[in-house]
Amino acid sequence: MEPPVSLSIKIADRTARVGVIGLGYVGLPLAVTIARAGFPVTGFDVDDSKAERLSAGESYIEAVTDADLAEVAARFNASTDFAGLSEMDIVVICVPTPLTRQREPDLSFVENTARTIAAHMTPGTLVALESTTWPGTTREVLIPILETSGLKNGVDFYAGFSPEREDPGNATYRTQTIPKIVAGDGQEAGDLMEAFYAAVIETVVRVPDTGTAEAVKITENIFRAVNIALVNELKLIYEPMGIDVWDVIAGAATKPFGYMPFYPGPGLGGHCIPIDPFYLTWRARAFDVPTRFIELAGEINTAMPRHVVDRLREVLDRATGKGVSHAKILLVGVAYKKNVSDMRESPAMRLMQLLEEAGAEVVFLDPHVPELPVMREYGQFHARRAIAPQDIAGAGVDAVLIATDHDAIDYGALLALGCPVVDTRNAIASRDLPMDRVTKA
Structure with missing residues (x-):
């Protein structure tokens, strides 16, 4: 029996199957960009109407046109069946991270998504979190939930963080041209994160660890909030x-x-x-x-x-x-x-x-x-x-x-x-x- 092809090789030859969870203002443009780079992509969402509209070639956000969907139709499909995660080599999480009514972090979407991934994840998978969150979330929240699958982080699967930087309505910068911060939990995870995003985004900036990457996004938005x-x-x-x-x-x-x-x-x-x-x-x-x-x-x-x-x-x-x-x-x-x-x-x-x-x-x-x-x-x-x-x-x-x-x-x-x-x-x-x-x- 031949050994399985490593994920780094699949990334290099664009055969790695990518699942993007959450098809909103962040996830859908990212999924289309990944598919445009040549990867087979499945977008997952709990909203049946989104999957139906995308399957019909109809977009519901301004950053992605119907023509964009038509361009990647052969490599992109949308689904509400999360059992399909078992077929993915790379899973990217793009779900909301709102506040509670007490203005405290609400990570329920991330936690529930991580549990769903853990139920279907197979050995060798790279899981990338893009949702904005507090420094430490990847290591302290995401990875422990993924390990309930029985797989071990850094051995059986890999985890990383790459903050979304979408700016709706920006005609100058789009998903592909916005420099991408990436980090992995460990050297091998970092190498895979860098290789994958470099195959999709024009400029990739690797930082030392996931906590730093999480802090970068928080810092960018605090800078704007304070100055406003x-x-x-x-x-x-x-x-x-x-x-x-x-x-x-x-x-x-x-x-x-x-x-x-x-x-x-x-x-x-x-x-x-x-x-x-x-x-x-x-x-x-x-x-x-x-x-x-x-x-x-x-x-x-x-x-x-x-x-x-x-x-x-x-x-x-x-x-x-x-x-x-x-x-x-x-x-x-x-x-x-x-x-x-x-x-x-x-x-x-x-x-x-x-x-x-x-x-x-x-x-x-x-x-x-x-x-x-x-x-x-x-x-x-x-x-x-x-x-x-x-x-x-x-x-x-x-x-x-x-x-x-x-x-x-x-x-x-x-x-x-x-x-x-x-x-x-x-x-x-x-x-x-x-x-x-x-x-x-």
């Missing part, structure tokens, strides 16, 4: 001084060294920045290390939606005298960032909630989100539909609140409504439109 909190606080400081923080940032950004521009907004959104810092603060408590700076940034960013509603209240009182409780508000942009449909942790939903709790009637306009999806924290808004652009003139709104500055929005039409506009994104000024009815917030 800083400019949000500067906005609050400069407002009563009559200074426009957007003009300040534009001026500071002309310095060619020692400064990097960040921009204020109505709060934090997306799958990373509002969540990841709390993974590190939770982990740090186990080592009795305070994280005052990170926690303060979280407090500032979390408070921004209330500040925006307060500014809107002031504007309505001054302009109409009716206040928020009797007003009809047009909320412009509900996705968490411009030019995408991604609703994860969108601050616009918190704005909608606060306004309706205050008695306002809220309608929304978003060319990328025709209908609000199911959201864990905002179930009451599910299936609410966007107002059509041609209908806003007759909607009878008392104020416009710009939460997300999509390029496809006609801002001139918003100004033509003749009502006050509260702009949290500098959308009106950046387009050189009249500012006489606009208040920045």
Whole structure:
């Protein structure tokens, strides 16, 4: 009987079978990229509708087109049958890592996925975790669960961590061109991780161990969260001084060294920045290390939606005298960032909630989100539909609140409504439109 072909050889000749678990904003682009590199790929997901749509050649996220799926159709298939993991040589985990209601890490998706892999894993498998998490998760959580299979880490299977770095809507960098951090638990696992991702991604950066790789991703997002909190606080400081923080940032950004521009907004959104810092603060408590700076940034960013509603209240009182409780508000942009449909942790939903709790009637306009999806924290808004652009003139709104500055929005039409506009994104000024009815917030 011939000995089995080693995984390193299978990676080199592109015969390694790859399973990607979780076909969302991270997993699906990665699966397509791996298939495009020549590997046979099976995408696994618990959602039957995703598998059905992908099998029909239909994508449900903007980062992957139907044409992309057609290009890799011979090498990619989607399944909800996790028994198929037994046929995989490499398994990549791309499942959510949210927070609990107590703002503590929720690793249930990772843990349940690891148990499923353990039930089907065969000797020689490489398991790569991509889900953002606290430093130590691969070694302390993932590997012990995988070893319940009876297989031994570093001998019968290999484990590594490579953090996802997806940026929805980024036209410059996509999965294949974003430099990839990789690490393995042990030398051989690290070599396999490096070989596999180097066959798929243009630039691979190997770091010493999985804890370092986990810390890299956490650090990237804390850096952004803290700096956004800083400019949000500067906005609050400069407002009563009559200074426009957007003009300040534009001026500071002309310095060619020692400064990097960040921009204020109505709060934090997306799958990373509002969540990841709390993974590190939770982990740090186990080592009795305070994280005052990170926690303060979280407090500032979390408070921004209330500040925006307060500014809107002031504007309505001054302009109409009716206040928020009797007003009809047009909320412009509900996705968490411009030019995408991604609703994860969108601050616009918190704005909608606060306004309706205050008695306002809220309608929304978003060319990328025709209908609000199911959201864990905002179930009451599910299936609410966007107002059509041609209908806003007759909607009878008392104020416009710009939460997300999509390029496809006609801002001139918003100004033509003749009502006050509260702009949290500098959308009106950046387009050189009249500012006489606009208040920045």
